[in-house]
Amino acid sequence: MRQRPAGEWPAPEGGRSSADGMRAAPAGTQPAPESPASAAEGARAWSGREGARAFAAVDAATDWLVGYPFVFRALAAVSRTGGSLLDFGCGPGTVAAHAARRLGMRIIGVDASPEMLALARERGTPGAEYHLVTGGRADGLSDACADAAMCNHVLASLPDERTVLAVFGEIHRLLRPGAPFALLTTDPACSGVEYASLRVGEPGVVYGPGQALTVRLRRTDGTWQTMPNHAWPPAAISALLERAGFGSIAQHHPTPDEADGVADPDHVHSRDWAAERQRPPLVVTVALRA
Numbered sequence: 001m002r003q004r005p006a007g008e009w010p011a012p013e014g015g016r017s018s019a020d021g022m023r024a025a026p027a028g029t030q031p032a033p034e035s036p037a038s039a040a041e042g043a044r045a046w047s048g049r050e051g052a053r054a055f056a057a058v059d060a061a062t063d064w065l066v067g068y069p070f071v072f073r074a075l076a077a078v079s080r081t082g083g084s085l086l087d088f089g090c091g092p093g094t095v096a097a098h099a100a101r102r103l104g105m106r107i108i109g110v111d112a113s114p115e116m117l118a119l120a121r122e123r124g125t126p127g128a129e130y131h132l133v134t135g136g137r138a139d140g141l142s143d144a145c146a147d148a149a150m151c152n153h154v155l156a157s158l159p160d161e162r163t164v165l166a167v168f169g170e171i172h173r174l175l176r177p178g179a180p181f182a183l184l185t186t187d188p189a190c191s192g193v194e195y196a197s198l199r200v201g202e203p204g205v206v207y208g209p210g211q212a213l214t215v216r217l218r219r220t221d222g223t224w225q226t227m228p229n230h231a232w233p234p235a236a237i238s239a240l241l242e243r244a245g246f247g248s249i250a251q252h253h254p255t256p257d258e259a260d261g262v263a264d265p266d267h268v269h270s271r272d273w274a275a276e277r278q279r280p281p282l283v284v285t286v287a288l289r290a
Contacts, residue, residue, distance in 0.1 A: 056092035056119055058225065059218040061197040063184075065273060066254040067282045068095055068152065069263040071182045072102045074286045075148050078180040083147030084108055088138075088171050089154035090130065093120025099150065100125050108146055108174075110138040136166050144176040152184040156229040160210045161240060164232070168244035175289040181246060183285040187253065188213065188231035190281040196273065200229070200281065207231030234283050246287035253280040 060067075075085070081104040087096040090109030093116075100107050107128035111117050117130045131138045149171050158164050171181060191213065192203030201213040208231065215229045238249050254262075256273040275281075 056094065057220050059197040059220050061218070061267070062195045062276060062281065063153075063197070064267055065196075065256060065259050065263050066276060066280055067184050067284070068098065069259065070252070070254040070282075070284045071150050071152065071184050072099055073262055074182045074284055075099075075150065075180060076103055078286075079103060079105065079148040081105065084145065086110070086146035086149035086171065086174055088149060088151040088167065088174075089157075090120055091116050093123045093125060093128070093130075095150075095152055096120065096128065097123050097125045100128065105148065108141065110141070133170075136170060138170060138174065141174055143173055146174050146179065147176060148179055149175055149181045150183070151181070153186070155183070155185050155232045155237070156215065158210075158232075159212075159230050164210075164240050165244055168241060168246070172245050172289055177289060179289045181241075181287050181289060183237065183241075183287075185232055185234075185237060185283050185285070186215070186281055187283050188233055190279050193275050193279055193281065195275045195281055196271065198281070201231070207233070209233060209236035234285065237283075237285055241285070241287050245290050247290045248288040249285065250287075251283055251285045253283055255280050 083105050085099060085103060085105040085107055087099065087107060087109045090096050090111050093109060096107045096109050099105065107125055109120050109128060109130040110133050112133040114132060117132060120130050131140050151171065154167065155164060158167065175181060186200045188201055188207040191201030191205050191207060193199065197218040199216040201207055207213050211231045213229055213231050215227050217225045217227060219225055234251050238251065241249055256268065256276050259268045
């Protein structure tokens with residue numbers, strides 16, 4: 001394993017990515033509730049400059065343990081230093097800035113929120129460029145312009161297969177043939193478990209693809225933000241990636257034990273991560289653009 005350069009590891013901070021824009025329940029489990037207004041409510045919660053700043057203040061401790069570092073590791077294994085990395089749903093640019101340092105790649109950030117993009121530009125990540133998504137298409141970007149892509153926690157904002165396929169289709173358009181795509185999501189099978197910085201759904205509820213659920217996110221000030229989201233089980237994601245033209249799909253639930261040597265050592269040893277050890281909540285999916 002290569003030595004980390006000074007300043008490579010992030011101090012755990014906010015910075016989930018954003019996008020404004022069916023299994024039967026086994027016997028004895030409660031069916032997932034429907035909430036037609038949830039997508040609109042979620043968009044409003046993060047809308048405008050104040051909403052963007054609130055989004056940037058999400059703690060994301062669990063993500064920095066068993067999420068983002070494993071996305072970076074997956075991309076490092078198959079990407080070339082100096083290439084371009086598409087961050088689809090880049091939000092305030094926190095994760096993109098760390099990816100640029102860890103991977104030595106030039107960032108192409110895209111998001112549907114002008115306010116999120118403004119915060120990302122304020123970070124001043126060297127060489128980064130940012131583009132607005134309008135009508136499902138990233139403005140000003142040509143086909144096959146990116147050497148790799150990541151998309152972190154964007155699917156939680158998407159309510160149905162059509163919308164997910166549209167996002168995957170745009171990422172497919174922007175990637176060169178054979179390029180890697182890493183996707184970070186929460187596993188709705190972990191519903192109701194209280195993790196260090198999040199809780200997804202309600203205990204005892206089984207969520208099918210696209211079904212509405214509530215997620216609680218810890219802010220950096222210790223308070224909690226409740227948000228409407230949508231469930232996307234790993235098997236559904238894999239099937240949709242295949243339909244969108246991706247292949248060589250692999251999925252992994254990173255664990256705290258694996259985080260040693262991957263995540264920030266101080267962060268790894270900052271607490272016991274009991275819930276994350278018992279049932280790892282995040283899924284890293286890696287695929288290749290066919």
